[in-house]
Structure formats: structure tokens, C-alpha cells
Amino acid sequence: PPEENLTELMEFVLLDFADMPHLQWFLFGLFFIIYIIILMSNGTIFLITKMDPALQSPMYFFLANFSFLEICYVSAILPRMLMNLGTQRRRISLVACATQMCFFLMFAGTECLLLAVMAYNHYVAICNPLNYPLVTNHRVSIQLVTASWTIGIPVMVGHTYQIFSLPFCGSNQINHFFCDIPPILKLACGDIFVNEMLVYIVAVLFGMVPFLLILGSYSTILSVILKLPSATSRAKAFSTCSSHLTVVVLFFGSVIITHLTSNIRLSEGTDKVLSLLYTILTPMFNPMIYSLRNKDVIKALRKL
Numbered sequence: 001p002p003e004e005n006l007t008e009l010m011e012f013v014l015l016d017f018a019d020m021p022h023l024q025w026f027l028f029g030l031f032f033i034i035y036i037i038i039l040m041s042n043g044t045i046f047l048i049t050k051m052d053p054a055l056q057s058p059m060y061f062f063l064a065n066f067s068f069l070e071i072c073y074v075s076a077i078l079p080r081m082l083m084n085l086g087t088q089r090r091r092i093s094l095v096a097c098a099t100q101m102c103f104f105l106m107f108a109g110t111e112c113l114l115l116a117v118m119a120y121n122h123y124v125a126i127c128n129p130l131n132y133p134l135v136t137n138h139r140v141s142i143q144l145v146t147a148s149w150t151i152g153i154p155v156m157v158g159h160t161y162q163i164f165s166l167p168f169c170g171s172n173q174i175n176h177f178f179c180d181i182p183p184i185l186k187l188a189c190g191d192i193f194v195n196e197m198l199v200y201i202v203a204v205l206f207g208m209v210p211f212l213l214i215l216g217s218y219s220t221i222l223s224v225i226l227k228l229p230s231a232t233s234r235a236k237a238f239s240t241c242s243s244h245l246t247v248v249v250l251f252f253g254s255v256i257i258t259h260l261t262s263n264i265r266l267s268e269g270t271d272k273v274l275s276l277l278y279t280i281l282t283p284m285f286n287p288m289i290y291s292l293r294n295k296d297v298i299k300a301l302r303k304l
Contacts, residue, residue, distance in 0.1 A: 010168055011093045012187075016084050016177035017272075028085040034284055035078045041287035042067040044304070045297070052300040058136040059125070062118045063290060065145050069114060070283040073107035076100060077178045077279050084177075094164065097179040102160040104178065109152030109206040115248055116210035116217075117144045122241045123217040127224050152206060159202055163188075163195055176272060178279070203259070211252050218245060243293035247286050254278040 017027055049055045049064035080100060084090050092100075124135045163181065166188040176183040181199055185192050218241070225237045254277035291297045 010172055011091050012097050012179070012184075013090045013173045014080075014084055014092050014177065014179070015090065015173055015175045016081055018090065024085055024088065028082060031078060031085065031280070032082055034280060035074065035082065038074050038078075038280075038283050039071060041291075042070045042283065044301070045287050045290065046071075048297065048300040048304055052303065054296055055300055058121055058138070058141040059118075060296075061138075061141050062114065062121060062145065065148075066111075066114055066118070067287065069107060069110055070286060073104070073111060074280065074283045076103040076107060081177045092174075092179070094168075097174075097184070098160055098164045101163070101179040101181065101184070102156055104180070105156040105159060105202075106152050109156055109202075110148050111251065112206050112210040113148035113151065114145070115244075115251065116213045117148055118244055119214040119217040119248070120144075122244060123221055125240070126221050126237050155202060155205070159198060162198060166190060166192065166195065176275070180275065182271075207252075207255065214248055214252075239293065243289050246289050246293075247282070250285065250289075251278060251282050254282065 017023065020027070045067040046064050049060040049067070077100070080092070080096075121136055124132050128135070163184060166185075167190050168187050169189045171187060174183045174187065185195060185199075188195075221237075221241060225234055228234045228237060254274065258271065258274040258278065291301060
């Protein structure tokens with residue numbers, strides 16, 4: 001039928017910040033600088049955790065993976081956005097849009113799982129220190145990381161396929177700076193109930209469950225830290241976790257705020273600004289949070 005033909009040929013237009021024409025070059029410069037900072041800072045942390053003999057514990061193995069993941073996560077979004085801002089050509093084919101969404105979802109899912117794995121690592125180190133070498137030896141660390149990277153792949157590929165097999169008709173303008181699920185579902189015609197249910201199921205599995213595991217780990221950690229005899233041991237134990245906790249609060253906090261407010265139907269402009277928090281600002285601040293709070297990392301940086 002002719003309708004089907006339309007959906008095949010269709011391309012979308014990513015509006016990103018088209019409503020601010022006089023700011024295009026300023027935004028291009030700003031996001032370009034942010035992208036370079038993200039690549040260099042996360043790249044540096046990845047390198048020192050691989051090269052420095054003092055940083056070979058499981059904690060730094062997870063941190064290296066996390067820094068590498070941040071680079072991937074941002075690279076699914078920022079290069080395309082810079083291209084749109086620089087060329088002012090905002091068209092994106094259906095395939096490119098689906099690919100972007102799929103990679104973004106896979107990396108975001110991995111981020112939630114990896115943050116949970118890191119919380120578990122802190123939990124064992126502080127609440128069960130005698131078992132720490134057994135529970136988080138190198139083989140177990142590799143298994144946990146591999147699971148974090150791979151579990152989401154089939155789920156997110158299926159999820160993206162489900163969304164892009166919907167018929168699209170009418171407007172092809174995505175009022176966002178990347179192919180995120182809510183703005184794409186707005187453009188679909190026909191029944192999207194199943195897709196919305198899937199969004200919630202995936203959000204619970206990859207968002208809520210890791211978040212609750214992290215909360216559980218930290219409430220146990222906190223109760224153990226508070227029982228420690230000396231103030232110095234309390235401070236040492238807490239400083240181990242505080243940087244990870246800050247990152248968790250930043251990432252999950254901004255995701256939760258964005259998605260709770262998107263149901264209240266704020267203006268889409270506010271939605272976009274909030275999405276910037278977890279897509280771009282968190283990856284920029286994470287390396288700073290980890291390195292500034294960590295004496296070993298600072299020492300390794302000086303050596304480098």
C-alpha cells in the first residue's frame with residue numbers, strides 16, 4: 001500500500017536548537033569544547049588506570065570501563081549534534097535515527113548496570129572485607145563487566161526495532177537534539193500502548209532495579225561505616241564511596257527528574273535542557289569527581 005511506501009522513504013528532521021538561530025555558532029563552539037573535554041578527561045582516566053601499577057585493583061578496572069563507556073555514550077549523541085549545528089542540515093534518515101537510538105539505549109543501560117556493579121564492589125570492600133579478594137578477583141570482575149556490557153544488547157536492539165516498526169505519518173520533526181524514545185513515539189501514528197509498556201519495562205529492568213541495588217548497597221555501607229570505631233576509619237571508608245555516590249546521584253537524579261517532568265508535559269525546551277544534564281554534563285563531571293576525590297588517581301596523573 002502507498003502508506004507503507006511513505007514510511008520507508010521517510011527521514012526525520014532533528015530540530016535540536018533551531019529555535020535559537022542567533023546562537024547556533026555559540027552552541028557549536030560550546031558543545032565542541034565540552035566534547036573535547038569529555039574525550040580527553042575520560043581518555044586520561046582510562047589510560048592511567050591501564051598503565052599505572054598502583055591502580056590495578058578491581059575498583060580501577062571498573063573505573064576504566066566506566067570512563068570508556070562515557071566516551072561511547074557521548075559519541076552516540078554529540079558528533080551528530082555538532083554536525084547539525086555546524087552545517088544547519090538537520091535531516092536524519094530513519095536508519096541513522098534508529099542506529100543512534102539503539103546505541104544510546106545500549107550505553108545508557110550499561111551505565112546503570114556498571115554503576116550497580118561498582119556499588120557492589122564498594123559494598124564487598126567495606127561490609128565484607130575478608131571475602132573481598134575472593135568475591136572480586138580479576139575473573140569475577142571481568143564477568144561482571146562483560147555482563148554489564150552485553151545484557152542490554154538484545155533487549156535494546158529489540159526495543160528499537162519495535163519502535164521503528166511503527167508507522168510514521170504526519171510531521172517528521174523531532175523536537176530534540178537526538179533520537180530519544182519520547183519524541184519519536186510522539187510522531188508515530190497508530191496504537192503505541194505496547195511500546196509505552198515496553199518503555200516502562202525496560203526502564204524498570206535497567207533503571208529501577210540497578211538504582212534499588214545501589215540504594216541497598218549504600219544503606220548497608222552507611223550502617224557499617226557509622227559503627228566503625230575511629231573517626232579516621234570512618235572518613236577513609238566514606239571517601240572511598242563518596243565519589244561514586246556523587247556520580248550515581250548526578251546520573252540517576254537527572255534521568256529521574258527528566259522523565260518525571262516529561263509526564264507533567266513541561267515545555268519541550270525545558271525537556272531538552274534537562275536531557276542535556278544526563279547526556280552531556282554528567283560524562284563531563286564524572287572524571288573530575290573521580291580524580292579530585294582520589295589521592296591515588298591524582299598521584300598517577302602527576303606521574304603521567
